[in-house]
Amino acid sequence: MVLILLQTKRNGTVVEYESDPVEGLEYINGNKTDIVFLDIEMGDVNGLSAAAKLPEDTCFIFTTAYLHYAIDGYDLDAVDYLHKPFSYARFQAAFGKALRRLGRKPVKSPGQCIVVKQDYTNINIPLDDILYVEAMEGYSKIFRASGSCVITRMILKNLSAMLSPDDFIRIHRSFIVSRSKVKSFNKQEVYLNNGTSLPIGRQYAADIVGILMK
Known part of the structure; x- marks a missing residue:
C-alpha cells in the first residue's frame, strides 16, 4: 500500500509509504489522504475490502497481477487498475487520472x-x-x-x-x-x-x- 498526500501548502507534495495495510488504513483514517495505491492481495488483508473502507473522497488505484479483479475494482469506483508489470508511462497515466479527478493539473516530467x-x-x-x-x-x-x-x-x-x-x-x-x-x-x-x-x-x-x- 502506498499513500500519496497532495498539499497546497508551499506548493509541496508529501508522499507517505506504508507497506503494512492495517497501519496504512489507520493512517488514512487519521490523515487527509488524496491518493492511495492498493495491491489486491496483501497478506491477510484484501485490497477490495480495504478500498471499501477508505474515506469517500479518497482516490485509489489498484496495482495487481490478477486481472480477474478488474471488474470488482471498477465497481468500487477505482480511478484505474494497473496490471503488473506496468510501465512508468502507464503509472503516470493512472496518476494523471487521479489528479484530474481531484481537480488538479498533472505535471509532465521531461525525458520520459x-x-x-x-x-x-x-x-x-x-x-x-x-x-x-x-x-x-x-x-x-x-x-x-x-x-x-x-x-x-x-x-x-x-x-x-x-x-x-x-x-x-x-x-x-x-x-x-x-x-x-x-x-x-x-x-x-x-x-x-x-x-x-x-x-x-x-x-x-x-x-x-x-x-x-x-
Missing part, C-alpha cells in the same frame, strides 16, 4: 521513455521522440522524430497501454499519434510536423476532432 524490444535488443525511446505508431500483423512500427523507425513484436493495444492518453491519441485502428506532433487536422486526416498525413478512422473521427480542439 519507454523500452521496447526489437529483435533481441531492448530499445530505449524518449516519448517526445515518438511521431506515431503503426500497427502491423503481430508487430508495431514506431516512427521517431529523429528519423529512425523501430519495429517491435508488440501489438498496438499493448503498446498503447505504455503511452499516456493525454499525450498520445488513437486516431485509427492502425495508428496512434503524438498529440504534440500534430500540425493540423480535419475530419479525415491529421498532418504531422514532418509532413506525414495519416487517416482518421470513421469510428474515431468525432472524438479525435473534439480532443484536438481542446
Whole structure:
C-alpha cells in the first residue's frame, strides 16, 4: 500500500509509504489522504475490502497481477487498475487520472521513455521522440522524430497501454499519434510536423476532432 498526500501548502507534495495495510488504513483514517495505491492481495488483508473502507473522497488505484479483479475494482469506483508489470508511462497515466479527478493539473516530467524490444535488443525511446505508431500483423512500427523507425513484436493495444492518453491519441485502428506532433487536422486526416498525413478512422473521427480542439 502506498499513500500519496497532495498539499497546497508551499506548493509541496508529501508522499507517505506504508507497506503494512492495517497501519496504512489507520493512517488514512487519521490523515487527509488524496491518493492511495492498493495491491489486491496483501497478506491477510484484501485490497477490495480495504478500498471499501477508505474515506469517500479518497482516490485509489489498484496495482495487481490478477486481472480477474478488474471488474470488482471498477465497481468500487477505482480511478484505474494497473496490471503488473506496468510501465512508468502507464503509472503516470493512472496518476494523471487521479489528479484530474481531484481537480488538479498533472505535471509532465521531461525525458520520459519507454523500452521496447526489437529483435533481441531492448530499445530505449524518449516519448517526445515518438511521431506515431503503426500497427502491423503481430508487430508495431514506431516512427521517431529523429528519423529512425523501430519495429517491435508488440501489438498496438499493448503498446498503447505504455503511452499516456493525454499525450498520445488513437486516431485509427492502425495508428496512434503524438498529440504534440500534430500540425493540423480535419475530419479525415491529421498532418504531422514532418509532413506525414495519416487517416482518421470513421469510428474515431468525432472524438479525435473534439480532443484536438481542446
